[in-house]
Amino acid sequence: MTPPxxxxxxxxxxxxxxxxxPMSTPRIRPARPDDYDTIVAVLDxxxxxxxxxxxxxxFLDHFxxxxxxxxxxxxxxxxxxxxxxxxxxDEAYIHFAGxxxxxxxxxxxxxxYERFFALARAxxxxxxxxxTGPVNTGSIRYHTAMGFTVHGPVADHDGPGADxxxxxRPLDVxxxx
Amino acid sequence: MTPPxxxxxxxxxxxxxxxxxPMSTPRIRPARPDDYDTIVAVLDxxxxxxxxxxxxxxFLDHFxxxxxxxxxxxxxxxxxxxxxxxxxxDEAYIHFAGxxxxxxxxxxxxxxYERFFALARAxxxxxxxxxTGPVNTGSIRYHTAMGFTVHGPVADHDGPGADxxxxxRPLDVxxxx
Numbered sequence: 001m002t003p004p005x006x007x008x009x010x011x012x013x014x015x016x017x018x019x020x021x022p023m024s025t026p027r028i029r030p031a032r033p034d035d036y037d038t039i040v041a042v043l044d045x046x047x048x049x050x051x052x053x054x055x056x057x058x059f060l061d062h063f064x065x066x067x068x069x070x071x072x073x074x075x076x077x078x079x080x081x082x083x084x085x086x087x088x089x090d091e092a093y094i095h096f097a098g099x100x101x102x103x104x105x106x107x108x109x110x111x112x113y114e115r116f117f118a119l120a121r122a123x124x125x126x127x128x129x130x131x132t133g134p135v136n137t138g139s140i141r142y143h144t145a146m147g148f149t150v151h152g153p154v155a156d157h158d159g160p161g162a163d164x165x166x167x168x169r170p171l172d173v174x175x176x177x
Numbered sequence: 178m179t180p181p182x183x184x185x186x187x188x189x190x191x192x193x194x195x196x197x198x199p200m201s202t203p204r205i206r207p208a209r210p211d212d213y214d215t216i217v218a219v220l221d222x223x224x225x226x227x228x229x230x231x232x233x234x235x236f237l238d239h240f241x242x243x244x245x246x247x248x249x250x251x252x253x254x255x256x257x258x259x260x261x262x263x264x265x266x267d268e269a270y271i272h273f274a275g276x277x278x279x280x281x282x283x284x285x286x287x288x289x290y291e292r293f294f295a296l297a298r299a300x301x302x303x304x305x306x307x308x309t310g311p312v313n314t315g316s317i318r319y320h321t322a323m324g325f326t327v328h329g330p331v332a333d334h335d336g337p338g339a340d341x342x343x344x345x346r347p348l349d350v351x352x353x354x
Contacts, residue, residue, distance in 0.1 A: 058272065058308075065264050084263070093239060158217075
């Protein structure tokens with residue numbers, strides 16, 4: 001018989017809320033279409049500037065099998081929106097990746113990238129590309145540390161005045177990189 | 178012997194510029210990655226509002242084989258950016274389509290859509306979807322005339338406050354629709 005105060009007992013339909021949720025390691029899973037609403041709700045805050053225009057719902061609707069979500073006890077911990085290029089059979093592309101501010105420098109971003117590299121490699125892709133704005137020095141540092149080469153700023157890459165840094169990283173399809 | 182004033186003679190390395198270019202029927206071809214710069218340069222003018230944020234270069238880089246460009250003597254006449262959903266094997270998606278203002282009501286948009294329906298059908302897709310903003314009454318009328326059903330406005334479809342009308346059109350894979 002389970003004591004009535006046990007929060008984990010199957011008889012407790014609503015376990016008492018904990019004022020300080022237990023620390024937990026984020027778990028990474030493939031994204032689902034309905035993750036869109038959770039992700040888009042945090043974009044502007046995580047980036048510190050308006051970003052939602054750059055992530056319409058189509059990216060989750062059509063590319064969720066190659067995208068990833070990390071969750072912990074506090075909810076969404078990070079995500080990566082990626083695709084396997086239909087036009088370039090050797091290439092995978094990361095459109096968006098973000099980690100909750102309190103989880104930065106925890107290794108979660110690296111884990112998301114490595115999970116994406118693995119799924120790209122499993123599909124025979126030999127290069128991963130991404131872009132960012134020249135002001136995004138954190139992203140430039142991060143991609144360099146992750147083994148990407150950096151090229152740019154490329155003028156007007158994403159339209160008039162929208163210069164971008166281009167990132168590129170080879171994937172050793174047979175090996176561990 | 179060709180008189181020196183003939184503009185079309187093969188001996189004329191640079192035919193004299195015609196102040197009024199000859200009328201021509203736009204020709205439709207598959208898009209190429211480098212069409213991006215031509216397309217993004219006209220977006221804001223063709224739509225009458227800022228649109229370039231919604232079309233980063235990745236759409237041409239990775240989806241040009243399922244996108245279309247129309248050209249005539251005056252240059253870019255129209256385009257359609259489409260994709261065959263990797264996540265939804267029965268679905269094709271039109272992200273952007275536009276026609277130069279002087280070519281509207283010429284049948285060019287219909288021709289672009291029908292070319293896209295044909296390539297989607299050839300890949301076994303049975304439905305085409307697209308979205309637009311509720312203010313875009315021209316697009317809503319156009320899609321209705323093209324056989325799409327309209328659903329919406331759907332609140333927050335593309336992020337907080339970004340309501341959208343959803344369009345859907347079945348494709349008869351075995352037939353002519």
